[in-house]
Amino acid sequence: MRLTFLGTGTSHGIPVIGCACAVCKSENQKNKRTRASVWIESGTASIVIDTATEFRLQAVREGINKVDCVFLTHSHADHIHGIDDLRPLSRYKPIPVYGNPVTISDVKKRFSYINNDAGGGGGKPRLEFYEIKDIELTVQAEPADCNPGHGSSTNTENKIIIRPVKIKHGKVDILGYRVGNLAYLTDCSFIPPESFEALEGVEILIIDALRYKPHPTHFSVDQALEMIEKTGCREAWLTHMCHNIEHEALEKELPFHVRPAWDGLKINF
Template identity: 40%
Template structure:
Protein backbone atom coordinates (compact mmCIF):
# COMPACT_ATOMS: atom_id res chain seq x y z
CA UNK A 1 0.00 0.00 0.00
CA UNK A 2 1.20 3.50 -0.85
CA UNK A 3 -0.26 6.49 0.99
CA UNK A 4 0.21 10.10 -0.14
CA UNK A 5 -0.87 13.00 2.04
CA UNK A 6 -2.48 15.38 -0.46
CA UNK A 7 -3.26 17.93 2.24
CA UNK A 8 -2.82 18.14 6.00
CA UNK A 9 -4.30 21.57 6.76
CA UNK A 10 -7.63 23.17 7.51
CA UNK A 11 -9.58 26.24 6.51
CA UNK A 12 -7.62 27.76 9.41
CA UNK A 13 -4.44 26.64 7.64
CA UNK A 14 -1.71 28.62 5.90
CA UNK A 15 -1.34 31.07 4.38
CA UNK A 16 -4.02 32.90 6.31
CA UNK A 17 -5.19 36.26 4.99
CA UNK A 18 -4.01 39.04 7.26
CA UNK A 19 -2.07 36.72 9.58
CA UNK A 20 1.56 37.57 10.32
CA UNK A 21 2.40 34.71 12.67
CA UNK A 22 5.60 32.66 12.41
CA UNK A 23 3.83 29.78 10.71
CA UNK A 24 2.23 31.95 8.04
CA UNK A 25 5.65 33.52 7.32
CA UNK A 26 7.54 30.22 7.49
CA UNK A 27 9.73 29.17 4.56
CA UNK A 28 9.53 25.52 5.64
CA UNK A 29 7.41 23.74 3.02
CA UNK A 30 5.96 21.55 5.78
CA UNK A 31 4.16 24.62 7.17
CA UNK A 32 2.30 25.18 3.87
CA UNK A 33 -0.81 23.02 3.90
CA UNK A 34 -3.69 22.36 1.54
CA UNK A 35 -6.99 21.22 3.03
CA UNK A 36 -6.96 17.68 4.40
CA UNK A 37 -7.15 14.80 1.92
CA UNK A 38 -5.27 11.59 1.25
CA UNK A 39 -4.57 9.28 -1.70
CA UNK A 40 -4.29 5.53 -1.20
CA UNK A 41 -2.94 3.06 -3.73
CA UNK A 42 -3.65 -0.60 -2.92
CA UNK A 43 -2.58 -2.87 -5.72
CA UNK A 44 -4.36 -1.53 -8.80
CA UNK A 45 -6.91 0.43 -6.78
CA UNK A 46 -6.39 4.21 -6.67
CA UNK A 47 -8.71 6.08 -4.31
CA UNK A 48 -8.95 9.44 -2.62
CA UNK A 49 -10.52 10.19 0.74
CA UNK A 50 -12.26 13.60 0.49
CA UNK A 51 -12.11 16.21 -2.27
CA UNK A 52 -11.61 19.57 -0.60
CA UNK A 53 -11.32 22.97 -2.29
CA UNK A 54 -7.67 22.27 -3.18
CA UNK A 55 -8.37 18.93 -4.88
CA UNK A 56 -7.24 19.91 -8.40
CA UNK A 57 -3.94 21.38 -7.24
CA UNK A 58 -3.33 18.41 -4.95
CA UNK A 59 -3.79 15.85 -7.71
CA UNK A 60 -1.61 17.78 -10.13
CA UNK A 61 1.12 18.19 -7.53
CA UNK A 62 1.04 14.48 -6.65
CA UNK A 63 1.06 13.45 -10.31
CA UNK A 64 -1.97 11.17 -9.90
CA UNK A 65 -3.26 10.20 -13.34
CA UNK A 66 -5.71 7.43 -12.44
CA UNK A 67 -8.55 7.56 -9.94
CA UNK A 68 -10.97 4.70 -9.33
CA UNK A 69 -13.11 6.05 -6.47
CA UNK A 70 -13.68 8.82 -3.96
CA UNK A 71 -14.65 8.06 -0.34
CA UNK A 72 -16.08 10.79 1.90
CA UNK A 73 -15.63 11.15 5.64
CA UNK A 74 -18.39 13.76 6.04
CA UNK A 75 -20.25 16.53 4.30
CA UNK A 76 -18.39 19.68 5.35
CA UNK A 77 -17.39 21.92 2.46
CA UNK A 78 -13.65 21.73 3.17
CA UNK A 79 -13.93 18.01 2.41
CA UNK A 80 -16.31 18.06 -0.59
CA UNK A 81 -15.89 21.35 -2.47
CA UNK A 82 -13.46 20.00 -5.08
CA UNK A 83 -15.79 17.33 -6.48
CA UNK A 84 -16.24 19.22 -9.75
CA UNK A 85 -12.58 18.63 -10.56
CA UNK A 86 -13.04 14.90 -11.06
CA UNK A 87 -14.01 15.78 -14.65
CA UNK A 88 -10.54 15.16 -16.14
CA UNK A 89 -10.72 11.61 -14.78
CA UNK A 90 -14.16 11.19 -16.38
CA UNK A 91 -12.74 12.32 -19.71
CA UNK A 92 -9.60 10.21 -19.52
CA UNK A 93 -11.16 7.05 -18.10
CA UNK A 94 -14.48 7.37 -19.96
CA UNK A 95 -16.62 6.30 -17.05
CA UNK A 96 -18.58 7.68 -14.13
CA UNK A 97 -16.66 8.20 -10.89
CA UNK A 98 -17.94 6.10 -7.96
CA UNK A 99 -18.30 8.27 -4.86
CA UNK A 100 -18.92 6.58 -1.51
CA UNK A 101 -20.52 8.25 1.49
CA UNK A 102 -23.21 8.10 4.13
CA UNK A 103 -26.69 9.04 2.96
CA UNK A 104 -26.50 12.48 4.59
CA UNK A 105 -23.18 13.13 2.83
CA UNK A 106 -24.54 12.12 -0.56
CA UNK A 107 -27.69 14.18 0.00
CA UNK A 108 -25.58 17.24 0.76
CA UNK A 109 -23.49 16.65 -2.36
CA UNK A 110 -26.63 16.32 -4.47
CA UNK A 111 -27.83 19.66 -3.10
CA UNK A 112 -24.57 21.56 -3.48
CA UNK A 113 -23.75 20.07 -6.90
CA UNK A 114 -27.31 19.90 -8.21
CA UNK A 115 -26.16 20.48 -11.80
CA UNK A 116 -24.35 17.13 -11.71
CA UNK A 117 -27.61 15.34 -10.98
CA UNK A 118 -29.98 17.40 -13.15
CA UNK A 119 -32.28 15.52 -15.50
CA UNK A 120 -30.95 17.52 -18.44
CA UNK A 121 -27.22 17.81 -17.96
CA UNK A 122 -25.00 20.56 -19.32
CA UNK A 123 -22.33 18.99 -21.55
CA UNK A 124 -19.11 18.25 -19.71
CA UNK A 125 -20.42 18.23 -16.14
CA UNK A 126 -18.85 15.68 -13.79
CA UNK A 127 -20.21 12.16 -14.04
CA UNK A 128 -20.57 10.32 -10.75
CA UNK A 129 -22.12 7.16 -9.41
CA UNK A 130 -23.24 7.61 -5.81
CA UNK A 131 -22.84 4.59 -3.53
CA UNK A 132 -24.28 4.75 -0.04
CA UNK A 133 -22.27 3.31 2.82
CA UNK A 134 -22.94 2.97 6.53
CA UNK A 135 -20.89 1.70 9.43
CA UNK A 136 -20.48 -1.76 7.90
CA UNK A 137 -17.37 -2.79 5.95
CA UNK A 138 -17.59 -2.39 2.17
CA UNK A 139 -15.37 -3.26 -0.76
CA UNK A 140 -13.99 -1.39 -3.75
CA UNK A 141 -12.47 -3.58 -6.44
CA UNK A 142 -12.03 -6.38 -3.93
CA UNK A 143 -10.35 -4.19 -1.27
CA UNK A 144 -12.17 -4.21 2.08
CA UNK A 145 -12.63 -0.86 3.81
CA UNK A 146 -13.86 -0.74 7.40
CA UNK A 147 -15.59 2.47 8.53
CA UNK A 148 -14.59 3.85 11.95
CA UNK A 149 -17.47 5.94 13.39
CA UNK A 150 -16.29 9.03 15.28
CA UNK A 151 -17.90 12.29 16.39
CA UNK A 152 -17.05 15.80 15.16
CA UNK A 153 -18.86 17.62 18.00
CA UNK A 154 -22.45 16.50 17.21
CA UNK A 155 -21.77 15.47 13.61
CA UNK A 156 -21.15 11.78 12.84
CA UNK A 157 -17.99 11.32 10.77
CA UNK A 158 -16.40 8.18 9.35
CA UNK A 159 -12.76 7.28 9.58
CA UNK A 160 -11.58 4.34 7.48
CA UNK A 161 -9.34 1.34 7.97
CA UNK A 162 -7.67 -0.61 5.17
CA UNK A 163 -5.58 -3.50 6.44
CA UNK A 164 -3.21 -2.19 9.10
CA UNK A 165 -3.76 1.46 8.12
CA UNK A 166 -6.40 3.69 9.75
CA UNK A 167 -7.32 7.24 8.74
CA UNK A 168 -9.36 9.54 11.01
CA UNK A 169 -9.92 13.24 10.54
CA UNK A 170 -12.38 15.80 11.99
CA UNK A 171 -13.00 14.13 15.33
CA UNK A 172 -13.06 15.04 18.99
CA UNK A 173 -14.54 11.80 20.32
CA UNK A 174 -13.91 8.13 19.55
CA UNK A 175 -16.07 5.57 21.33
CA UNK A 176 -14.72 2.42 22.96
CA UNK A 177 -16.40 0.40 20.22
CA UNK A 178 -14.60 2.39 17.53
CA UNK A 179 -11.31 2.11 19.41
CA UNK A 180 -11.71 -1.67 19.23
CA UNK A 181 -12.03 -1.37 15.45
CA UNK A 182 -8.66 0.41 15.41
CA UNK A 183 -6.91 -2.27 17.49
CA UNK A 184 -4.01 -3.85 15.62
CA UNK A 185 -3.49 -0.81 13.41
CA UNK A 186 0.18 -0.30 12.67
CA UNK A 187 -0.13 3.12 11.05
CA UNK A 188 -2.70 5.63 12.31
CA UNK A 189 -3.54 9.06 10.91
CA UNK A 190 -5.40 11.31 13.35
CA UNK A 191 -6.44 14.95 13.49
CA UNK A 192 -4.67 17.37 15.84
CA UNK A 193 -5.89 20.90 15.21
CA UNK A 194 -4.10 23.07 17.77
CA UNK A 195 -3.03 23.27 21.41
CA UNK A 196 -6.06 25.16 22.71
CA UNK A 197 -9.39 23.46 23.37
CA UNK A 198 -11.72 23.24 20.35
CA UNK A 199 -15.40 22.36 20.16
CA UNK A 200 -15.05 19.72 17.43
CA UNK A 201 -11.40 18.72 16.99
CA UNK A 202 -8.79 16.96 19.08
CA UNK A 203 -6.14 19.20 20.54
CA UNK A 204 -2.50 18.15 20.29
CA UNK A 205 -2.55 16.70 23.82
CA UNK A 206 -5.82 14.87 23.20
CA UNK A 207 -4.56 13.42 19.94
CA UNK A 208 -1.38 12.18 21.61
CA UNK A 209 -3.49 10.51 24.31
CA UNK A 210 -5.75 8.82 21.75
CA UNK A 211 -2.77 7.69 19.68
CA UNK A 212 -1.22 6.04 22.72
CA UNK A 213 -4.49 4.29 23.57
CA UNK A 214 -4.75 2.74 20.11
CA UNK A 215 -1.34 1.12 20.39
CA UNK A 216 -0.47 2.02 16.80
CA UNK A 217 3.21 1.61 16.04
CA UNK A 218 3.32 4.91 14.16
CA UNK A 219 0.87 7.82 14.23
CA UNK A 220 0.80 10.84 11.94
CA UNK A 221 -1.19 13.94 12.83
CA UNK A 222 -3.18 15.78 10.16
CA UNK A 223 -5.85 18.51 9.87
CA UNK A 224 -3.31 20.90 11.39
CA UNK A 225 -4.07 24.56 12.02
CA UNK A 226 -1.43 27.29 11.78
CA UNK A 227 -2.29 27.83 15.46
CA UNK A 228 -0.44 24.63 16.37
CA UNK A 229 2.94 26.18 15.68
CA UNK A 230 5.95 25.55 13.45
CA UNK A 231 6.29 22.00 12.16
CA UNK A 232 9.92 21.76 13.22
CA UNK A 233 9.17 22.95 16.76
CA UNK A 234 6.15 20.70 17.30
CA UNK A 235 8.04 17.66 16.00
CA UNK A 236 10.59 18.05 18.77
CA UNK A 237 7.86 17.75 21.41
CA UNK A 238 6.22 14.60 20.12
CA UNK A 239 6.71 11.18 21.74
CA UNK A 240 8.42 8.37 19.89
CA UNK A 241 6.15 6.84 17.30
CA UNK A 242 4.17 10.05 16.72
CA UNK A 243 4.92 12.64 14.01
CA UNK A 244 3.29 15.50 12.15
CA UNK A 245 2.29 14.67 8.60
CA UNK A 246 2.92 17.21 5.87
CA UNK A 247 1.66 17.79 2.35
CA UNK A 248 3.40 15.43 -0.06
CA UNK A 249 4.51 12.93 2.58
CA UNK A 250 4.45 9.42 1.12
CA UNK A 251 4.33 6.16 3.05
CA UNK A 252 4.92 2.67 1.71
CA UNK A 253 3.17 0.21 4.00
CA UNK A 254 3.02 -3.55 4.16
Protein backbone atom coordinates (compact mmCIF):
# COMPACT_ATOMS: atom_id res chain seq x y z
CA MET A 1 0.00 0.00 0.00
CA ARG A 2 1.07 3.56 -0.50
CA LEU A 3 0.19 6.75 1.36
CA THR A 4 0.66 10.22 -0.09
CA PHE A 5 0.54 13.31 2.06
CA LEU A 6 -1.81 15.60 0.14
CA GLY A 7 -1.38 18.35 2.72
CA THR A 8 0.51 18.74 6.01
CA GLY A 9 -0.47 22.24 7.17
CA THR A 10 -2.67 23.56 9.91
CA SER A 11 -6.03 25.24 9.28
CA HIS A 12 -4.80 28.49 7.72
CA GLY A 13 -2.25 26.81 5.44
CA ILE A 14 1.41 27.85 5.12
CA PRO A 15 2.28 30.51 4.02
CA VAL A 16 -0.38 32.25 6.09
CA ILE A 17 -2.13 35.05 4.23
CA GLY A 18 -0.48 38.37 5.11
CA CYS A 19 2.30 36.84 7.23
CA ALA A 20 5.92 37.84 6.68
CA CYS A 21 7.58 35.42 9.12
CA ALA A 22 10.64 33.44 8.03
CA VAL A 23 8.68 30.21 7.49
CA CYS A 24 5.93 31.89 5.46
CA LYS A 25 8.61 33.64 3.36
CA SER A 26 10.75 30.49 3.05
CA GLU A 27 11.74 29.27 -0.43
CA ASN A 28 11.93 25.69 0.83
CA GLN A 29 9.02 23.74 -0.70
CA LYS A 30 8.82 21.66 2.48
CA ASN A 31 7.72 24.81 4.33
CA LYS A 32 4.76 25.26 1.99
CA ARG A 33 1.91 23.31 3.52
CA THR A 34 -1.61 22.95 2.20
CA ARG A 35 -4.39 21.81 4.54
CA ALA A 36 -3.98 18.32 6.07
CA SER A 37 -5.18 15.27 4.15
CA VAL A 38 -3.83 11.92 2.92
CA TRP A 39 -4.41 9.60 -0.04
CA ILE A 40 -4.07 5.83 0.39
CA GLU A 41 -3.81 3.37 -2.50
CA SER A 42 -3.68 -0.41 -2.63
CA GLY A 43 -3.65 -1.89 -6.11
CA THR A 44 -6.65 -0.27 -7.74
CA ALA A 45 -8.35 0.77 -4.51
CA SER A 46 -8.06 4.45 -3.62
CA ILE A 47 -9.29 6.34 -0.58
CA VAL A 48 -8.75 9.80 0.80
CA ILE A 49 -8.91 10.81 4.42
CA ASP A 50 -10.48 14.30 4.51
CA THR A 51 -11.18 16.59 1.58
CA ALA A 52 -9.10 19.57 2.57
CA THR A 53 -9.63 23.13 1.38
CA GLU A 54 -7.09 22.66 -1.46
CA PHE A 55 -8.36 19.19 -2.49
CA ARG A 56 -8.53 20.11 -6.18
CA LEU A 57 -4.95 21.38 -6.25
CA GLN A 58 -3.75 18.37 -4.27
CA ALA A 59 -5.59 15.87 -6.50
CA VAL A 60 -4.30 17.47 -9.70
CA ARG A 61 -0.75 17.62 -8.31
CA GLU A 62 -0.78 13.91 -7.39
CA GLY A 63 -2.76 12.69 -10.41
CA ILE A 64 -5.68 11.27 -8.42
CA ASN A 65 -8.13 9.93 -11.01
CA LYS A 66 -10.33 7.75 -8.83
CA VAL A 67 -11.58 7.81 -5.24
CA ASP A 68 -13.53 4.75 -4.04
CA CYS A 69 -14.29 6.14 -0.65
CA VAL A 70 -13.74 9.18 1.58
CA PHE A 71 -13.19 9.02 5.32
CA LEU A 72 -13.58 12.21 7.33
CA THR A 73 -11.78 12.83 10.61
CA HIS A 74 -14.05 15.70 11.70
CA SER A 75 -15.98 18.62 10.29
CA HIS A 76 -13.60 21.56 10.77
CA ALA A 77 -13.43 23.72 7.67
CA ASP A 78 -9.83 22.82 6.76
CA HIS A 79 -10.73 19.10 6.58
CA ILE A 80 -13.93 19.23 4.54
CA HIS A 81 -14.12 22.40 2.49
CA GLY A 82 -12.70 20.71 -0.61
CA ILE A 83 -15.60 18.23 -0.73
CA ASP A 84 -17.23 19.86 -3.74
CA ASP A 85 -14.10 19.07 -5.75
CA LEU A 86 -15.09 15.37 -5.68
CA ARG A 87 -17.43 16.32 -8.52
CA PRO A 88 -15.40 15.05 -11.50
CA LEU A 89 -14.43 11.91 -9.58
CA SER A 90 -18.08 11.05 -8.84
CA ARG A 91 -19.28 11.46 -12.43
CA TYR A 92 -19.79 7.73 -13.04
CA LYS A 93 -20.45 6.42 -9.55
CA PRO A 94 -21.46 8.10 -6.29
CA ILE A 95 -18.65 8.21 -3.73
CA PRO A 96 -19.39 6.96 -0.21
CA VAL A 97 -18.31 9.38 2.53
CA TYR A 98 -17.84 8.06 6.06
CA GLY A 99 -17.45 9.91 9.34
CA ASN A 100 -18.72 9.83 12.88
CA PRO A 101 -22.38 10.90 13.34
CA VAL A 102 -21.55 14.50 14.32
CA THR A 103 -19.23 14.96 11.35
CA ILE A 104 -21.74 13.56 8.87
CA SER A 105 -24.56 15.68 10.30
CA ASP A 106 -22.38 18.83 10.11
CA VAL A 107 -21.27 18.13 6.54
CA LYS A 108 -24.84 17.50 5.39
CA LYS A 109 -25.92 20.81 6.93
CA ARG A 110 -22.99 22.81 5.60
CA PHE A 111 -23.22 21.33 2.11
CA SER A 112 -27.01 20.90 2.05
CA TYR A 113 -27.13 21.49 -1.72
CA ILE A 114 -25.32 18.18 -2.32
CA ASN A 115 -28.29 15.99 -1.37
CA ASN A 116 -30.94 18.52 -2.26
CA ASP A 117 -32.86 17.81 -5.46
CA ALA A 118 -34.32 21.31 -5.68
CA GLY A 119 -32.13 21.95 -8.68
CA GLY A 120 -31.13 25.46 -9.61
CA GLY A 121 -28.45 24.50 -12.08
CA GLY A 122 -24.76 23.96 -11.64
CA GLY A 123 -23.04 20.66 -11.05
CA LYS A 124 -22.60 19.01 -7.71
CA PRO A 125 -20.73 15.99 -6.43
CA ARG A 126 -22.61 12.68 -6.13
CA LEU A 127 -21.95 11.59 -2.58
CA GLU A 128 -23.51 9.03 -0.25
CA PHE A 129 -23.04 9.84 3.42
CA TYR A 130 -22.64 7.10 6.02
CA GLU A 131 -22.20 7.37 9.75
CA ILE A 132 -19.63 5.19 11.40
CA LYS A 133 -22.02 4.33 14.20
CA ASP A 134 -19.94 2.24 16.55
CA ILE A 135 -17.79 5.12 17.63
CA GLU A 136 -18.07 4.03 21.26
CA LEU A 137 -16.72 0.61 20.40
CA THR A 138 -13.84 1.77 18.34
CA VAL A 139 -11.59 -1.11 19.14
CA GLN A 140 -14.16 -3.70 18.13
CA ALA A 141 -15.48 -1.67 15.22
CA GLU A 142 -16.18 -3.71 12.13
CA PRO A 143 -13.62 -2.74 9.55
CA ALA A 144 -15.27 -0.81 6.74
CA ASP A 145 -14.65 -2.45 3.39
CA CYS A 146 -14.16 0.53 1.17
CA ASN A 147 -13.98 -1.36 -2.08
CA PRO A 148 -17.65 -2.36 -2.28
CA GLY A 149 -17.38 -3.40 -5.92
CA HIS A 150 -14.99 -6.16 -4.87
CA GLY A 151 -16.64 -6.97 -1.56
CA SER A 152 -16.28 -10.72 -1.84
CA SER A 153 -12.93 -10.63 -3.56
CA THR A 154 -10.07 -12.33 -1.81
CA ASN A 155 -7.63 -10.16 -3.67
CA THR A 156 -6.22 -8.10 -0.83
CA GLU A 157 -4.15 -6.11 -3.34
CA ASN A 158 -7.25 -4.17 -4.27
CA LYS A 159 -8.74 -3.82 -0.87
CA ILE A 160 -8.20 -1.35 1.94
CA ILE A 161 -9.45 -2.28 5.36
CA ILE A 162 -9.71 0.85 7.50
CA ARG A 163 -10.62 1.08 11.12
CA PRO A 164 -11.69 4.21 13.00
CA VAL A 165 -9.68 5.17 16.07
CA LYS A 166 -11.46 7.39 18.56
CA ILE A 167 -9.38 10.42 19.57
CA LYS A 168 -9.99 13.80 21.23
CA HIS A 169 -9.53 17.16 19.50
CA GLY A 170 -9.88 19.45 22.51
CA LYS A 171 -13.34 18.56 23.84
CA VAL A 172 -14.54 17.14 20.52
CA ASP A 173 -14.61 13.42 19.75
CA ILE A 174 -13.14 12.87 16.33
CA LEU A 175 -11.70 9.95 14.40
CA GLY A 176 -8.24 8.89 13.45
CA TYR A 177 -7.91 5.92 11.12
CA ARG A 178 -5.82 2.80 11.04
CA VAL A 179 -4.93 0.95 7.85
CA GLY A 180 -2.82 -2.16 8.38
CA ASN A 181 0.31 -1.23 10.29
CA LEU A 182 -0.22 2.51 9.78
CA ALA A 183 -2.32 5.00 11.75
CA TYR A 184 -3.27 8.57 10.84
CA LEU A 185 -4.10 10.79 13.82
CA THR A 186 -4.49 14.42 12.81
CA ASP A 187 -6.08 17.15 14.94
CA CYS A 188 -5.45 15.24 18.11
CA SER A 189 -4.85 16.46 21.65
CA PHE A 190 -5.59 13.26 23.57
CA ILE A 191 -5.62 9.56 22.82
CA PRO A 192 -8.01 7.70 25.17
CA PRO A 193 -6.55 4.56 26.79
CA GLU A 194 -8.92 2.25 24.87
CA SER A 195 -7.68 3.69 21.60
CA PHE A 196 -4.14 2.60 22.42
CA GLU A 197 -5.51 -0.92 22.10
CA ALA A 198 -6.65 -0.06 18.58
CA LEU A 199 -3.14 1.21 17.91
CA GLU A 200 -1.41 -1.90 19.15
CA GLY A 201 1.18 -3.14 16.69
CA VAL A 202 1.17 0.08 14.67
CA GLU A 203 4.53 0.47 12.97
CA ILE A 204 4.03 3.78 11.20
CA LEU A 205 2.31 6.61 13.03
CA ILE A 206 1.28 9.91 11.47
CA ILE A 207 0.45 12.36 14.19
CA ASP A 208 -0.57 15.96 14.76
CA ALA A 209 2.26 18.25 15.95
CA LEU A 210 0.90 21.77 15.54
CA ARG A 211 3.76 23.75 17.10
CA TYR A 212 6.32 23.75 19.93
CA LYS A 213 4.05 25.46 22.50
CA PRO A 214 1.14 23.47 23.97
CA HIS A 215 -2.27 24.13 22.43
CA PRO A 216 -5.74 23.26 23.79
CA THR A 217 -6.82 21.20 20.77
CA HIS A 218 -3.60 19.87 19.18
CA PHE A 219 -0.51 18.00 20.31
CA SER A 220 2.67 20.02 20.52
CA VAL A 221 5.89 18.53 19.14
CA ASP A 222 6.88 17.23 22.61
CA GLN A 223 3.45 15.74 23.23
CA ALA A 224 3.51 14.07 19.81
CA LEU A 225 6.92 12.57 20.65
CA GLU A 226 5.48 11.25 23.91
CA MET A 227 2.64 9.54 22.03
CA ILE A 228 5.06 8.13 19.46
CA GLU A 229 7.08 6.63 22.30
CA LYS A 230 3.94 5.23 23.91
CA THR A 231 2.78 3.42 20.76
CA GLY A 232 6.25 1.95 20.22
CA CYS A 233 6.03 2.53 16.45
CA ARG A 234 9.21 2.19 14.42
CA GLU A 235 8.56 5.23 12.23
CA ALA A 236 6.58 8.43 12.77
CA TRP A 237 5.68 11.46 10.69
CA LEU A 238 4.46 14.79 12.05
CA THR A 239 1.65 16.67 10.32
CA HIS A 240 -0.83 19.57 10.67
CA MET A 241 2.09 21.92 11.40
CA CYS A 242 1.77 25.70 11.69
CA HIS A 243 4.20 28.44 10.65
CA ASN A 244 6.10 28.28 13.95
CA ILE A 245 7.70 25.13 12.58
CA GLU A 246 10.59 25.41 10.13
CA HIS A 247 11.04 22.07 8.40
CA GLU A 248 14.84 21.71 8.46
CA ALA A 249 15.16 23.10 11.99
CA LEU A 250 12.61 20.66 13.38
CA GLU A 251 14.06 17.73 11.44
CA LYS A 252 17.45 18.28 13.09
CA GLU A 253 15.96 18.15 16.59
CA LEU A 254 13.94 14.97 16.19
CA PRO A 255 14.93 11.40 17.05
CA PHE A 256 16.05 9.42 13.98
CA HIS A 257 12.73 7.60 13.53
CA VAL A 258 10.58 10.75 13.60
CA ARG A 259 10.37 13.27 10.75
CA PRO A 260 8.18 16.20 9.83
CA ALA A 261 6.10 15.22 6.78
CA TRP A 262 5.73 17.47 3.74
CA ASP A 263 3.20 17.89 0.95
CA GLY A 264 3.71 15.23 -1.71
CA LEU A 265 5.70 12.84 0.50
CA LYS A 266 4.88 9.19 -0.28
CA ILE A 267 5.40 6.27 2.06
CA ASN A 268 4.97 2.58 1.35
CA PHE A 269 3.60 0.32 4.03
